[in-house]
Amino acid sequence: MDHFLYRDGVLHAEDVPLPEIAAAVGTPFYCYSTATLTRHFRLFEEALSGLDHMICYAVKSNSNQAVLRVMAELGAGMDVVSGGEYARARAAGVPGARIVFSGVGKTRAEMARALEGGIRQFNVESEPELIALSEVATARQLSAPVTIRVNPDVDARTHAKIATGKAENKFGIPIARAREVYAEAAALPGIDVIGIDVHIGSQLTDLAPFEAAYTKVAELTETLRADGHAIRRLDLGGGLGIPYARDNNAPPLPLEYGEVVKRTVGHLGCEIEIEPGRLISGNAGLLVAGVIYVKSGEGRDFLILDAAMNDLIRPAMYDAWHDIVPVEEPAAGADYAPYDIVGPVCETGDTFARARPMPPVAAGDLVAFRSAGAYGAVMASEYNTRPLVPEVLVHEDQFAVIRARPSFDDIINRDTIPSWL
Numbered sequence: 001m002d003h004f005l006y007r008d009g010v011l012h013a014e015d016v017p018l019p020e021i022a023a024a025v026g027t028p029f030y031c032y033s034t035a036t037l038t039r040h041f042r043l044f045e046e047a048l049s050g051l052d053h054m055i056c057y058a059v060k061s062n063s064n065q066a067v068l069r070v071m072a073e074l075g076a077g078m079d080v081v082s083g084g085e086y087a088r089a090r091a092a093g094v095p096g097a098r099i100v101f102s103g104v105g106k107t108r109a110e111m112a113r114a115l116e117g118g119i120r121q122f123n124v125e126s127e128p129e130l131i132a133l134s135e136v137a138t139a140r141q142l143s144a145p146v147t148i149r150v151n152p153d154v155d156a157r158t159h160a161k162i163a164t165g166k167a168e169n170k171f172g173i174p175i176a177r178a179r180e181v182y183a184e185a186a187a188l189p190g191i192d193v194i195g196i197d198v199h200i201g202s203q204l205t206d207l208a209p210f211e212a213a214y215t216k217v218a219e220l221t222e223t224l225r226a227d228g229h230a231i232r233r234l235d236l237g238g239g240l241g242i243p244y245a246r247d248n249n250a251p252p253l254p255l256e257y258g259e260v261v262k263r264t265v266g267h268l269g270c271e272i273e274i275e276p277g278r279l280i281s282g283n284a285g286l287l288v289a290g291v292i293y294v295k296s297g298e299g300r301d302f303l304i305l306d307a308a309m310n311d312l313i314r315p316a317m318y319d320a321w322h323d324i325v326p327v328e329e330p331a332a333g334a335d336y337a338p339y340d341i342v343g344p345v346c347e348t349g350d351t352f353a354r355a356r357p358m359p360p361v362a363a364g365d366l367v368a369f370r371s372a373g374a375y376g377a378v379m380a381s382e383y384n385t386r387p388l389v390p391e392v393l394v395h396e397d398q399f400a401v402i403r404a405r406p407s408f409d410d411i412i413n414r415d416t417i418p419s420w421l
Contacts, residue, residue, distance in 0.1 A: 002283045003033040004370070006329040011368055015397035018288055018327050022366055025390050025401055027290040028307035030377050032062075034070055034395040036284035041074050044276055047258025051272050056100050058238050058277025059085045061374040066393045066402035067281065068092035077120065079238070079275040083110035090117060100235065100273065102199075111136045111144075121145040123197040123235060125172055130185055137190030144190055147197040147235050148182060150175045150220065154200050154213045172198070178220055182229055193229055195270065196220060199237025202278060205251040207260050214264035221268050234265055238275040242282040244321050244371045254279065278374040285373020287312050288327065291365045292344065301339050303361060308343030309350040310383040312369060312376050316349045324352065327366035330359035345384050377403070382411060
């Protein structure tokens with residue numbers, strides 16, 4: 001569920017009509033709903049009720065400071081994967097004790113910053129990283145709390161580019177080597193082994209892979225405890241998918257996911273962490289664009305928008321589907337016709353949809369890409385010197401620009417011409 005509904009024939013974000021925002025900030029723009037962000041976070045809280053747990057929002061899905069502040073005020077922890085995301089979380093008011101640092105390529109500088117600024121734990125992904133973290137921590141006479149990410153070799157049944165739990169993926173250590181690596185970690189100075197980490201992928205629409213992975217984690221917990229390790233925290237990652245197409249079968253609900261967690265690891269007495277991102281922010285956002293031209297081609301017609309692949313890369317990168325709807329509600333019984341919906345970037349890959357049925361749309365009309373709140377603005381670029389689009393946050397009948405559109409001068413003046421030119 002989201003809070004983007006037609007009222008009196010116009011698509012609204014909560015109580016704000018989208019054309020009102022478009023008139024104020026121009027198009028394209030991203031629009032986020034505070035009510036939807038809040039509702040989705042609380043669904044996870046409800047799903048894990050009865051367990052000692054922390055929900056650590058995956059910052060990479062949408063890292064705008066205002067979105068992070070909404071999450072922080074709800075009591076969320078943060079899952080970060082870079083020093084920049086750590087800085088963002090702290091700037092949003094999240095204490096270090098609620099920040100989990102994930103990622104396969106943490107640098108020593110990033111480790112030092114997190115140790116000195118406060119950290120809940122490092123999710124360590126390799127033996128070289130473990131050794132580096134030990135050296136960084138001991139040089140500062142600090143102790144680094146760690147979980148070790150194990151790769152359970154479970155097929156997440158998702159897109160190959162966002163699967164992370166199979167043997168051939170770059171993430172974690174093979175679960176078969178876990179006892180050896182945990183023994184190594186326990187012997188290192190400056191390392192405090194507190195738990196196990198697992199994450200098998202993103203946009204999962206089936207609970208079976210979670211059940212398989214978490215069952216393996218439960219078995220490993222018992223084994224490591226028998227080896228003398230005080231396993232007291234399980235980081236189960238994120239990955240629960242969202243419905244990108246409104247007419248498709250909906251993925252499992254957080255409540256159903258929570259039952260899997262309780263059934264597989266709930267008996268272990270561990271604190272449970274999960275790292276949802278997409279399910280919290282994905283359906284909490286729209287990308288609103290204007291139609292520049294309606295073009296008739298050889299055997300096909302095109303809607304040419306002022307949004308492009310640099311604004312929303314998911315269709316070009318993943319062949320991802322986003323429902324695209326007119327901001328003005330179509331009339332009952334309107335005739336639909338197929339259009340290729342494209343942007344102005346000079347690449348054929350700048351295509352959002354092919355032969356997508358659309359009601360009558362004219363130049364100057366507004367359209368909205370649904371489910372664009374995750375991996376939208378955060379993956380945008382200024383390719384073709386197209387300014388990053390503004391982001392807007394709505395709360396009931398109010399809206400605020402939470403990232404402004406830069407001017408061409410802002411973009412160009414970042415470059416420096418050397419003295420010899």
